[in-house]
Amino acid sequence: MIEIKNLHKSYKMGKNSLHVLKGINFNVEEGELVSIMGSSGSGKSTLLNILGMLDEADEGSYTLDGVPIKNLNEKLAAQYRNKFLGFIFQSFNLINYKSALDNVALPLYYQGVNRSERMERSMAYLEKVGLAAWAHHKPNELSGGQKQRVAIARALASDPKVLLADELTGALDSKTSYEIMDLIQQINDEGRTILVVTHEEDIAQMSKRIVNLKDGVIIDDRKITQVRAIQNV
Amino acid sequence: MFSLERWQEVFETISKNKLRTFLTGFSVASGIFILVILLGVSVGFQNGIESQFQNDAENIINVYPGRTALSFEGFNKGRRIQLRNEDYDVVLENSKQEIEFKSPMYQIFAGLISHGNNSGNYRVEGVLPDYQYLEKADIIQGRFINANDNKTKEKYAVIGNRVKKDLFQDESPLGKYIQVSGLNFKVVGVFTDPGGDREETRIYVPISTAQIVFGAGTDIRSMGFTLPKEENYELALKQSNAFAAQMERLLKIKLQIDPKDESALFISNNIENTKEIYVLISAMQVFFWGVGIATLLAGIIGVSNIMLIIVKERTKEIGIRKALGAEPLSIVGMILHESIFVTAISGLFGLIFGLVLLEIVGPFIELDFIKNPSVNFSIAVSTLLLLIAAGAIAGFFPAWRGARIKPIDALRDE
Ligand SMILES: Nc1ncnc2c1ncn2[C@@H]1O[C@H](COP(=O)(O)OP(=O)(O)OP(=O)(O)O)[C@@H](O)[C@H]1O
Numbered sequence: 001m002i003e004i005k006n007l008h009k010s011y012k013m014g015k016n017s018l019h020v021l022k023g024i025n026f027n028v029e030e031g032e033l034v035s036i037m038g039s040s041g042s043g044k045s046t047l048l049n050i051l052g053m054l055d056e057a058d059e060g061s062y063t064l065d066g067v068p069i070k071n072l073n074e075k076l077a078a079q080y081r082n083k084f085l086g087f088i089f090q091s092f093n094l095i096n097y098k099s100a101l102d103n104v105a106l107p108l109y110y111q112g113v114n115r116s117e118r119m120e121r122s123m124a125y126l127e128k129v130g131l132a133a134w135a136h137h138k139p140n141e142l143s144g145g146q147k148q149r150v151a152i153a154r155a156l157a158s159d160p161k162v163l164l165a166d167e168l169t170g171a172l173d174s175k176t177s178y179e180i181m182d183l184i185q186q187i188n189d190e191g192r193t194i195l196v197v198t199h200e201e202d203i204a205q206m207s208k209r210i211v212n213l214k215d216g217v218i219i220d221d222r223k224i225t226q227v228r229a230i231q232n233v
Numbered sequence: 234m235f236s237l238e239r240w241q242e243v244f245e246t247i248s249k250n251k252l253r254t255f256l257t258g259f260s261v262a263s264g265i266f267i268l269v270i271l272l273g274v275s276v277g278f279q280n281g282i283e284s285q286f287q288n289d290a291e292n293i294i295n296v297y298p299g300r301t302a303l304s305f306e307g308f309n310k311g312r313r314i315q316l317r318n319e320d321y322d323v324v325l326e327n328s329k330q331e332i333e334f335k336s337p338m339y340q341i342f343a344g345l346i347s348h349g350n351n352s353g354n355y356r357v358e359g360v361l362p363d364y365q366y367l368e369k370a371d372i373i374q375g376r377f378i379n380a381n382d383n384k385t386k387e388k389y390a391v392i393g394n395r396v397k398k399d400l401f402q403d404e405s406p407l408g409k410y411i412q413v414s415g416l417n418f419k420v421v422g423v424f425t426d427p428g429g430d431r432e433e434t435r436i437y438v439p440i441s442t443a444q445i446v447f448g449a450g451t452d453i454r455s456m457g458f459t460l461p462k463e464e465n466y467e468l469a470l471k472q473s474n475a476f477a478a479q480m481e482r483l484l485k486i487k488l489q490i491d492p493k494d495e496s497a498l499f500i501s502n503n504i505e506n507t508k509e510i511y512v513l514i515s516a517m518q519v520f521f522w523g524v525g526i527a528t529l530l531a532g533i534i535g536v537s538n539i540m541l542i543i544v545k546e547r548t549k550e551i552g553i554r555k556a557l558g559a560e561p562l563s564i565v566g567m568i569l570h571e572s573i574f575v576t577a578i579s580g581l582f583g584l585i586f587g588l589v590l591l592e593i594v595g596p597f598i599e600l601d602f603i604k605n606p607s608v609n610f611s612i613a614v615s616t617l618l619l620l621i622a623a624g625a626i627a628g629f630f631p632a633w634r635g636a637r638i639k640p641i642d643a644l645r646d647e
């Protein structure tokens with residue numbers, strides 16, 4: 001599903017340049033649930049943003065579902081983001097003036113789905129994350145956990161090949177975190193490929209594989225036996 | 234391009250961002266409103282000033298006869314020239330210039346003029362209706378001599394305010410009679426003259442009546458003409474000089490005067506005196522154009538700023554939309570669609586409100602220097618279109634920039 005080879009990324013700040021990713025190589029198969037770990041500043045978010053096509057690598061190759069992601073024009077990049085990728089952020093990034101339902105429907109709007117179908121499908125996803133009753137509430141009327149569920153529903157709405165989540169439980173207490181992880185595991189059980197960035201060991205243990213980053217290189221990559229989140233709820 | 238789906242999206246955005254929509258709309262509406270009012274006031278100013286100086290800008294060309302200084306075609310020098318109705322007609326028929334006001338004048342030396350026991354010595358002048366404008370006599374009671382009075386040779390008189398005070402005191406003179414050389418003339422009007430008391434000691438009567446009842450035949454004492462106001466002084470100068478020269482030529486042929494004779498006819502042409510007024514009026518026009526352009530510029534800058542701020546404020550939202558798969562063009566389209574829609578609607582409101590206000594209040598405004606402030610509708614509409622375009626252009630660049638930046642950078646914006 002994901003193949004990256006020799007990925008490099010530096011941030012330029014004035015005269016200085018900070019080399020953040022120093023040659024990352026790894027593959028993710030369809031249906032995997034991978035957690036990316038590492039200390040703060042190790043480049044986890046940078047890597048995920050590149051995988052999510054929110055940012056671009058300086059060097060190396062990235063192939064997503066057999067499509068080389070390289071020098072795409074803006075329009076094509078937008079279409080790939082829409083079709084292939086679903087993003088979940090630590091800070092939710094919901095549009096605050098739109099209801100939960102309208103937020104979920106947004107990727108479908110950019111797919112050109114008509115309004116009534118958009119609403120119907122978005123409602124189904126909200127039901128899936130257990131928030132049908134909150135469909136018409138604005139984000140500021142929802143708890144952190146609920147917001148993250150809306151964000152997950154939104155990420156799923158366009159039926160992407162890969163879900164990318166950056167510290168998706170970072171702003172939540174542990175009970176809510178486990179509920180969210182339970183949802184993530186269910187979605188993964190249905191066969192969807194998911195990558196989560198986390199620095200919490202217990203969250204990482206709920207995935208099926210842990211990739212450890214340090215100073216911009218992978219120092220460890222191993223499969224684990226998944227801890228089911230439902231047991232901790 | 235403006236699909237139904239996007240209309241829905243735009244409506245949703247503006248209805249759910251009421252404060253922002255209101256603030257944008259309000260500033261655009263008030264901007265247009267102020268602009269319309271300013272344009273209106275400056276038009277009013279221009280009207281006012283032009284009407285203040287309108288009269289002074291008028292060049293009155295008068296012709297008086299004199300005595301010949303050169304003998305010509307068998308006539309001795311020193312011959313007294315007499316103007317007649319036919320000479321006046323010759324000028325009218327042959328003038329190549331458009332004449333605005335015109336009148337011959339016959340002056341009577343009538344001696345004492347009385348009403349009851351009051352009497353005084355006043356000038357009596359036989360005139361045509363236009364003479365009112367040549368002399369700038371302001372009617373304060375009744376009316377001036379009209380064309381009909383001349384046709385039917387009525388014994389009507391329009392008296393100066395001084396005459397009225399002398400002969401009638403506080404009594405209303407209208408319909409009463411004054412005695413001129415033993416003849417009763419009915420007073421039909423009273424005038425004041427900016428020239429003051431001296432000018433108000435005159436009495437105007439129809440020239441046809443005067444010529445008949447005072448046995449003048451077709452004699453006239455002088456004649457006066459004005460030409461319409463021109464765009465600028467140079468044109469006015471050219472027209473009036475051409476008119477005066479042509480009139481002199483015509484009359485000299487008609488009256489058999491040596492073309493080189495300088496004392497047989499006096500043509501007074503005070504065009505030079507109007508120069509300053511023309512300069513003043515054109516300076517005013519330049520000034521108000523400047524004011525108009527400056528206000529418009531202020532409006533454009535205002536709208537542009539609003540658009541810049543809105544796009545800035547929405548950077549994060551743009552990032553989110555991009556992360557969800559919005560194409561750059563759709564971002565630009567959304568922002569422009571929204572801004573054009575809001576500017577157009579609120580601009581229209583401001584425009585209508587301003588126009589209605591001017592329409593209602595305008596005609597009541599009659600200060601010395603502001604008269605009937607009003608705005609040309611098509612100028613107002615083009616102003617609105619210009620502002621909408623300015624808003625769109627001003628919105629386009631930040632929108633385009635926002636649509637082009639990497640989603641991750643947009644998302645980082647707080
Ligand atoms: N836009 C940027 N400009 C400059 N430097 C940046 C930028 N984004 C990240 N960095 C730097 O790159 C390095 C890696 O950042 P990154 O966000 O990938 O770390 P992380 O592993 O996600 O850390 P955390 O666990 O704290 O989220 C850090 O040193 C950070 O300061």
Ligand SMILES: [Mg+2]
Nearest residue numbers: 044045046166
């Ligand atoms: Mg991070």
